Amino acid sequence: MYNAICLISCPDRKGLVAKITDFISSNNGNIEHLDQHIDPQSKTFFMRVEWAMDDFNISRNDLDKSFSCIASELGMNYKIYFTDGKPRIAIFVSKLSHCLYDILLRVKSGEYNCDVPLIVSDHTECQSIAESFDIPFYHLPKNSSNISNVEEQELDLLRQYDIDFLVLARYMKIFSDRFVNEFENRMINIHHSFLPAFAGKSPYSQAHARGVKIIGATSHYVTEQLDSGPIIEQDIVRINHSDDVETLRCKGRDLERIVLSRAVRLHLAKKVLVYGNKTVVFD
Amino acid sequence: MYNAICLISCPDRKGLVAKITDFISSNNGNIEHLDQHIDPQSKTFFMRVEWAMDDFNISRNDLDKSFSCIASELGMNYKIYFTDGKPRIAIFVSKLSHCLYDILLRVKSGEYNCDVPLIVSDHTECQSIAESFDIPFYHLPKNSSNISNVEEQELDLLRQYDIDFLVLARYMKIFSDRFVNEFENRMINIHHSFLPAFAGKSPYSQAHARGVKIIGATSHYVTEQLDSGPIIEQDIVRINHSDDVETLRCKGRDLERIVLSRAVRLHLAKKVLVYGNKTVVFD
Amino acid sequence: MYNAICLISCPDRKGLVAKITDFISSNNGNIEHLDQHIDPQSKTFFMRVEWAMDDFNISRNDLDKSFSCIASELGMNYKIYFTDGKPRIAIFVSKLSHCLYDILLRVKSGEYNCDVPLIVSDHTECQSIAESFDIPFYHLPKNSSNISNVEEQELDLLRQYDIDFLVLARYMKIFSDRFVNEFENRMINIHHSFLPAFAGKSPYSQAHARGVKIIGATSHYVTEQLDSGPIIEQDIVRINHSDDVETLRCKGRDLERIVLSRAVRLHLAKKVLVYGNKTVVFD
């Protein structure tokens, strides 16, 4: 008992919804969720449709081939997922452990349906946490002189562990364009500010210096340009004049955990479509 | 250039989405928005679909008849609206004017696409506001002894002005079951608490006495049972120990305006479906 | 029956609170509110203290002179206000009326204790609103060539009407440094973004282009540098991919009204102290 999920984007035209739903229905699939959006500026059509695979006339293995017929006819980009799959996540972390802990506890409690076979860090602070969850931990320190070498090792590990996507859980190093492109729309970062405000270093110090009354956190896909990728989720918390940088960090930690956890949940549920530098989030 | 909107609910079964979208598509309609939900407990299917009527093969006048064929075949409840229609709203108000003003300004600014041909009140405080917006104002004081008589007058006015739905903008009198049933799912009330907490009288005094740290407002359809109808929208604002009942009222007024305005906006956009004592809000 | 409010800032040292409260208490004043903050970086002391003037031994007229003795001894900046005063506000507005309306209705309902004897605009759209509230309206169109001339007229009006502070209720013109300095910490602006993100022109278009999931509004004192003055209040509202720039504007209007109204309320209540480019808000 599992479902198929199809994510679709293409130029808008008449009859798209009907064609797709007719394909599902005429093959005896029951649609459980359907979300659709048309971007009026670019006249692009986006769709997420999920249907039950029991009694469906097309087998799991043949589905992609069958669907590709109507897809090519209509100029669709699409990707099909099955809900019985368990995505494999690698978590990258530096010194701060709160986001790492948060994700591991959500996996352990069953809130996330995924595996975490691998934790990578440029520091050793989180090693004991990895061990307490029985997850292999790789300590790969990184600096400007060894970056391409280390990234090679990282990519090897990601292949070896058959990783589907990466979560940067307060990982403070930058990746090369080549690495980023390898995991396009499959690397989720948490930045501890309300982007585009306070991109780059020390956002809490920047926020304190500016005297804002609200701080934020932003989860986004990583792109070549720092802290500028498609935003998946943001949230904020109120602060006031009595909060120093340290209490901002403390309040921010709760925010970072929540915002990153929502982005990972949405990504796992295949509810995020990227177009240009933006996201459609069907939630 | 206008759209048709169809709201549908029925027992869930395979092929519903395909049948409906095929009907639209095969008649040359382009679907601009489609939202769908299945309530897993009652296995009920809900849908809101909106499509462009230009180039549509079925005329506006014949649409209902044409659609009724597939609807009866599939056991659907449905209702069709057109976006060029201007719903006619009657506003009921007592002494406090903030919600009344808020709605009138949204209508005036073009944020709401509707007409307000009629304001009814059991007091005279808001008469001058009605006049400044050139809207007929009827002062109909109501008490336990004259209620059925006054409701008769109100119903006459609502018919005479061809009113589609009622907004109770801090109207503090109760309606009879008969009146309520006449406007089932067409009477929107704003209650100044986070329902079901603090139903009934003086919710801000109740909230203050209980020492809550957050107050709320709730917009709902009116049913026979006081403050218990299907909830359309709620929101909250933080308070603290230094807020007395008067500052709660003041903070609450902003909340009431926002929550009521969102509920009216959703209702005008035909984005609310009622089932049992709950709502599906496609937003 | 009225209170005195004293706002104080000075270098921190031992005994400040005791000296000030002893001054009030030994003259038979009952302290009703006292808020205090020490900025640990600059070691600056901030205080707001409010006490009842009935039975107070020092008359209203002598209070400033009496207080100046301890103030000069301790190196204090201070300012004393009385709660029976009615500040006189000038509202500057361009085409959009929602913030103007909001403030006028709060004054009318008694929520704000102030007078609005004057509305200034570079357009005529809001003239009829001013008239309906019986407030003199001055239409002073402004462009790069006439700005110093027009500002002269504006300053004359502000003097003539004995204006205490200015509210820029979506007034879209920039003031000269000279004008700004004349009303230092007495000009409140509403910017329709979550500053420092999207400063300058068309923040909703900027927000839409960036694909943020939350939009904000910021109320701040005007300084020589555009959209960079001390922030008084900010708030946000959630948006999603289906919101176009027009719906952002619509959602933003509600936010702008709320944020500006809170900033004006705080300023009227003498709850805001400015230091450097930040504010202490005692609320």
Add this chain to the structure above:
Amino acid sequence: MYNAICLISCPDRKGLVAKITDFISSNNGNIEHLDQHIDPQSKTFFMRVEWAMDDFNISRNDLDKSFSCIASELGMNYKIYFTDGKPRIAIFVSKLSHCLYDILLRVKSGEYNCDVPLIVSDHTECQSIAESFDIPFYHLPKNSSNISNVEEQELDLLRQYDIDFLVLARYMKIFSDRFVNEFENRMINIHHSFLPAFAGKSPYSQAHARGVKIIGATSHYVTEQLDSGPIIEQDIVRINHSDDVETLRCKGRDLERIVLSRAVRLHLAKKVLVYGNKTVVFD
């Protein structure tokens, strides 16, 4: 280098702030924080004052005796704390571990300045967590027939471990009045609803059945009456028609952790004063 914190409540009268601050100042104490509130209905005065103990003329041991002189003269209830103390917390938990984990991680990261020498549970699900944090775990199953016996054991443990206050981190059993009174204003519970809505059993099911658009969580001191004690903190999260009871539980878990963690933080910082069934929270 540590501070003294004094929490005070008494009938309001002139000169209270001056007397207290003069006591501190004349003994060479520098006031770092001072918050004060007067409840206008009961004419009760509340104060939290914190000052540096270095250079203070009165020793830690003599302070209470010294202060009691002015306190008895003015009819004050008061309690003095020192910031170098480490309160000792016992956590009570049933099956669900998310709040337990959350508190333990905050203690471990240094966010909370306290010790957790003891975890008590009526189930065994959380035993391994206690062990992984090296904290003694006592499994004390409780039912209607053994309750007084088990409470005796619990009280013995609390005495033996010298516990200052209790955190009920989703502990689902009820305490006797006798137990509650022993820890009056020293037992913090998290209830998974926006109280007073949905008190008692299964609040998420209740919320789902009612069709609310927002769910909440409430942290409060435990009193003899179930879910009715003085509220310390509340917060909410938005839901919609597509959330079933299980997703409410999931969203609620994040809320419960945040709300409980804030209440514990406020209690640890001695920022909460209880009066009647309400709290003054100086934050």
